[in-house]
Every structure is written in structure tokens, then in C-alpha cells.
Amino acid sequence: MYYPIYAEQHHPLATLxxxxxxxxxxxxxxxxxxxxxxxxLNSILQQADFISSFGGTYIDIFENHIVVNTVDSSKVNDLLALPQIKPIESFLSFKEASNSMSRLQYNFDQIVQQVNLIRPPLVIVYTDMIDNNNVIYVPNVASYTEFLDATKPFDPIVIDISDPSSSQNLAQSRRNVNPRSFKVKVLGGDGLYNDRAGTCSVGFWRPIFTNWIHGI
Structure with a gap:
């Protein structure tokens, strides 16, 4: 397969x-x-034997490995002993984590239930595998007290769009923030919830596009 090589660093992926x-x-x-x-790997981690022991995975292309969020380290040897895993064992890096995939899925579903009940406008809910937690973006924390109080039992990461220091994943003006124009950087494979479309996951980002999801 051939790839275009540019004289300078102008390839979209090179920039990204x-x-x-x-x-x-x-x-x-x-x-x-x-x-x-x-x-x-994930076809195995979703099985009953492992879904409560591991908290999802993410790819690190620069280190050339897959990071496996690990809640119960005693299950690592069981995983590595499987014949399907043996050929890829050297590409796995196990990282201590707090939330299993079953817990993340349960908490995500409960947060979505609160979205459906309270109907907060302009929020983004997704699962971040790197942070090993569910994330809620809101335009302004002070205006979403009822919704955020209802989701506290599910321990999400809450990010206030109006606070430019709250996340490196925000692209916004130094002036007043328009919540309809905020942008959030999301990795391919992350889970998302949209009150019209329901639950889905982000697909593969094509190189010609920048990987930002606009406010829902």
C-alpha cells in the first residue's frame, strides 16, 4: 500500500x-x-469470566501496545494463558484501574437514565477508557445542579465547558463561551449518548477530518 509523503509536515495525521x-x-x-x-482481546474481556476484572482497553500507537485497565490483577495470568491471547501477549500492557467494564457500563446506563428523566440540554456523556470512567460535559455546572446531583452516585468525571482550565480537550474562545459552539476531542471507540439517537460509539476518524464532536 502506498501513502502520500509531503515535503513538509502537512499530512492531517502528522499534524494530529x-x-x-x-x-x-x-x-x-x-x-x-x-x-x-x-x-x-475485547471479545474475550466482554465474557463473564473477565468483564468484572478488567476495565476496558485503549491503543497506544507510539508505545506500540494495548493498555489493559486492570481491576483484579489475579486474573491477568488467566487471561494470558488463553491460546487466543498468547500470540499478542507482548503487545499488552496492564495498568491498574478502579472501574471494571461491567461497572462502567452499569454507571453509564444509569447516567443515561437520568438524562432521559431530567432532559438536561447540551450535555455530552461518554466513556473515556484512558481515564477509566464515564465523563459528562456540561456548558455550566451551576446551571445543571439537579442533573449532576442525580448522577453523583455513579461517580462520573464532570467537566465544565465554561471553565477553560477544566480540560485540555476543550477548544474555546477566551471570551464568553457559546455552549452551542463548544467542541470536545473524542477518541475513536469512545461511547457517546445522544438524547435523540441513544447510545452509540464513535467510529474510525478519517484523516481528512479533525476528531472533534460538536455539542449535542
Whole structure:
């Protein structure tokens, strides 16, 4: 397969990943390999034997491994002993985590239930595998007290769009924030909830687009 190489760092993925254009083909091949391995891994982690012991995965193309959020380290050897995992064992990096996938899914469903009951406008709810938690973006915390109080038992990360220091994932003006124009950086595979479309996951981002989700 051939990839265009630019004289300067203008390839969209080179800009996104902050690398030289010449590194993009190798990183893309590495990403494809890790995605295939991750698909195999997650088909196993979703099984009853493991869903309460691990808290999801995410790919690190720069380190060339898959990070496995690990709640119960005693299950690591059981996982590595499986014949499907043996060929990809060297690509796995186990990271201590607090929330299992079953807990994340349960909490996410409960948060969505509160969204349906209270109907808060302009919120984004998704599962962040790197943070090993569910995340709620709101335009202004002070205006969402009822909704946020209702979701406290499910321990989400709450990010206030009006606070520019609250997240590096926000792109916003230094002037007053218009909640209809806020942008949130979301990784492919993250879970999202939209009050019209329901629960879904983010697909693969095409290189010609920037990976930002606009306010719901």
C-alpha cells in the first residue's frame, strides 16, 4: 500500500499526532495491527469470566501496545494463558484501574437514565477508557445542579465547558463561551449518548477530518 509523503509536515495525521510526515505510514500499519489485536482481546474481556476484572482497553500507537485497565490483577495470568491471547501477549500492557467494564457500563446506563428523566440540554456523556470512567460535559455546572446531583452516585468525571482550565480537550474562545459552539476531542471507540439517537460509539476518524464532536 502506498501513502502520500509531503515535503513538509502537512499530512492531517502528522499534524494530529505531532510527527513528521515520513512516520505516518509506519504508524498507520502499527495502528491497524493493534486494532486487530484489540478486537480479539475485547471479545474475550466482554465474557463473564473477565468483564468484572478488567476495565476496558485503549491503543497506544507510539508505545506500540494495548493498555489493559486492570481491576483484579489475579486474573491477568488467566487471561494470558488463553491460546487466543498468547500470540499478542507482548503487545499488552496492564495498568491498574478502579472501574471494571461491567461497572462502567452499569454507571453509564444509569447516567443515561437520568438524562432521559431530567432532559438536561447540551450535555455530552461518554466513556473515556484512558481515564477509566464515564465523563459528562456540561456548558455550566451551576446551571445543571439537579442533573449532576442525580448522577453523583455513579461517580462520573464532570467537566465544565465554561471553565477553560477544566480540560485540555476543550477548544474555546477566551471570551464568553457559546455552549452551542463548544467542541470536545473524542477518541475513536469512545461511547457517546445522544438524547435523540441513544447510545452509540464513535467510529474510525478519517484523516481528512479533525476528531472533534460538536455539542449535542
Amino acid at each position: 499526532w505531532e510527527v513528521d510526515d515520513t512516520e505516518v505510514p509506519n504508524l498507520l500499519e502499527r495502528e491497524r495491527t493493534l486494532i486487530a489485536y484489540d478486537k480479539t
